[in-house]
Amino acid sequence: MSVPASRLATASPARYVSTRGRMPVARFCDVLLGGLAPDGGLVVPQAYPRLTAEELAVMRKLSYPDLAFAVISRFVDDIPEADLRSLVHRAYRSEVFGSPDITPLKTLEPGLHLLQLSNGPTLAFKDVAMQLLGEMFEYVLQREGRTLNILGATSGDTGSAAEYAMRGRKGIRVFMLSPHGKMSPFQRAQMYSLQDANIFNIAIRGVFDDCQDIVKAVSGDAAFKNAHRIGAVNSINWARVIAQVVYYFKGYFAATRGNDEQVSFSVPSGNFGNIFAGHIARMMGLPIRNLILASNENDVLDEFFRSGRYRVRSSRETLQTSSPSMDISKASNFERFVFDLVGRDPAMVARLWREVEDAGGFNLGEAPCWRNVEQYGVVSGRSSHAARLSAIRKISSQYGVIIDPHTADGINVGLQHRESGVPLICMETALPAKFAETIREALGRDPEVPAGYEGLESRLQRVAIMDPDVEAVKTYIAGRTGS
Numbered sequence: 095m096s097v098p099a100s101r102l103a104t105a106s107p108a109r110y111v112s113t114r115g116r117m118p119v120a121r122f123c124d125v126l127l128g129g130l131a132p133d134g135g136l137v138v139p140q141a142y143p144r145l146t147a148e149e150l151a152v153m154r155k156l157s158y159p160d161l162a163f164a165v166i167s168r169f170v171d172d173i174p175e176a177d178l179r180s181l182v183h184r185a186y187r188s189e190v191f192g193s194p195d196i197t198p199l200k201t202l203e204p205g206l207h208l209l210q211l212s213n214g215p216t217l218a219f220k221d222v223a224m225q226l227l228g229e230m231f232e233y234v235l236q237r238e239g240r241t242l243n244i245l246g247a248t249s250g251d252t253g254s255a256a257e258y259a260m261r262g263r264k265g266i267r268v269f270m271l272s273p274h275g276k277m278s279p280f281q282r283a284q285m286y287s288l289q290d291a292n293i294f295n296i297a298i299r300g301v302f303d304d305c306q307d308i309v310k311a312v313s314g315d316a317a318f319k320n321a322h323r324i325g326a327v328n329s330i331n332w333a334r335v336i337a338q339v340v341y342y343f344k345g346y347f348a349a350t351r352g353n354d355e356q357v358s359f360s361v362p363s364g365n366f367g368n369i370f371a372g373h374i375a376r377m378m379g380l381p382i383r384n385l386i387l388a389s390n391e392n393d394v395l396d397e398f399f400r401s402g403r404y405r406v407r408s409s410r411e412t413l414q415t416s417s418p419s420m421d422i423s424k425a426s427n428f429e430r431f432v433f434d435l436v437g438r439d440p441a442m443v444a445r446l447w448r449e450v451e452d453a454g455g456f457n458l459g460e461a462p463c464w465r466n467v468e469q470y471g472v473v474s475g476r477s478s479h480a481a482r483l484s485a486i487r488k489i490s491s492q493y494g495v496i497i498d499p500h501t502a503d504g505i506n507v508g509l510q511h512r513e514s515g516v517p518l519i520c521m522e523t524a525l526p527a528k529f530a531e532t533i534r535e536a537l538g539r540d541p542e543v544p545a546g547y548e549g550l551e552s553r554l555q556r557v558a559i560m561d562p563d564v565e566a567v568k569t570y571i572a573g574r575t576g577s
């Protein structure tokens with residue numbers, strides 16, 4: 095099933111379709127609270143907005159919140175402009191992100207920069223999207239007179255970013271499952287020390303996959319899901335993706351003098367959300383030369399960009415590494431990129447993901463569309479534990495800056511692809527304080543704890559510890575959602 099010509103004729107960046115072609119055209123607020131499209135695909139805009147040279151010139155001068163409004167408003171036409179502007183301004187305040195720049199650019203040496211995305215409340219880049227999501231969810235739920243109970247599973251960064259974004263919000267509760275005893279002490283303290291009445295931490299005696307399975311089972315029970323208004327905030331959420339597009343513009347403007355220059359971005363990748371936002375920025379007309387994808391030992395995506403072969407890993411094949419937020423077996427946002435790669439042909443995407451189900455993957459290396467990868471400027475590489483440690487040492491000794499293990503993967507691979515005359519912007523996706531053990535291994539000392547986080551680990555913690563039992567989790571949720 096291909097996109098009918100009549101639909102293409104009215105293609106709009108604020109109208110949404112599914113990568114698998116079987117969802118009626120939807121508007122932004124229709125897709126904001128949802129996960130997968132009803133046909134099992136992912137929601138994408140009918141078209142990408144294209145910016146003119148004049149528009150880019152105006153955007154260069156904007157503050158972060160105004161820039162965020164300029165970008166995000168292109169994808170949203172069912173929230174009144176004044177309301178959207180105030181949501182964005184509330185999300186991106188210097189009190190929350192530590193500076194009016196929100197994502198400041200730190201220059202290590204001429205032509206080599208770090209885009210600091212991790213100055214939000216949980217010290218990882220996921221805050222940039224989650225803080226906006228918190229504002230948008232509360233706004234839309236209030237407007238529609240609805241409430242929502244967010245159910246999720248986390249191995250670390252996502253759960254805490256979601257909780258800090260949703261804490262204290264009207265009409266929203268968060269039930270977050272985490273593997274008991276498996277997160278770093280800092281990550282655990284971040285989540286479990288929250289005392290807000292709408293935040294419920296559930297530690298499951300098991301591993302992350304057990305948590306994920308429980309979430310799937312509970313969300314798969316349609317009657318329970320409807321009765322208890324269960325929702326999600328996972329990495330395929332469309333609003334999270336567009337919030338991330340903004341900092342590519344911000345980084346570009348900060349690293350260049352004029353809009354005729356090109357830059358490359360290096361992105362530590364897991365579920366392909368962050369780097370996909372870079373792809374959108376490039377499609378909108380931002381002069382990005384390369385998007386450099388960095389994997390760790392779990393190199394599903396590096397394998398694809400080198401060979402055209404997408405081969406999903408089993409959980410047994412998925413390694414636990416010292417950059418845990420990139421330990422993926424498949425990349426949930428990747429389908430959106432493949433949709434563009436195959437010329438936005440939903441029948442082709444549906445066929446490829448049937449192959450994923452039936453045969454564990456597909457191969458586009460010989461397909462005519464493969465040359466689009468080069469046209470989209472995506473290159474890749476992988477990093478190892480030893481390479482992470484040496485990057486942490488090198489950046490510390492050369493520039494006096496301590497980076498976290500995920501950022502180290504990005505810098506490693508970024509430097510492999512660095513070209514002279516093209517500024518390289520490396521995404522800082524977390525602060526080192528979250529991963530003290532690896533920093534100690536690399537540098538022989540503890541990372542600095544940012545102001546306000548001293549003594550975090552000794553604060554009172556609030557968590558329910560439970561067996562991996564779907565019914566017990568349902569009973570716990572039902573007892574707290576008031577229906």
Ligand SMILES: *Cc1c(COP(=O)(O)O)cnc(C)c1O
Nearest residue numbers: 251363364365366367368419523
């Ligand atoms: C989530 C995360 C990543 C991976 O980002 P994706 O958008 O899933 O590709 C990388 N680094 C850190 C620190 C993260 O929390």
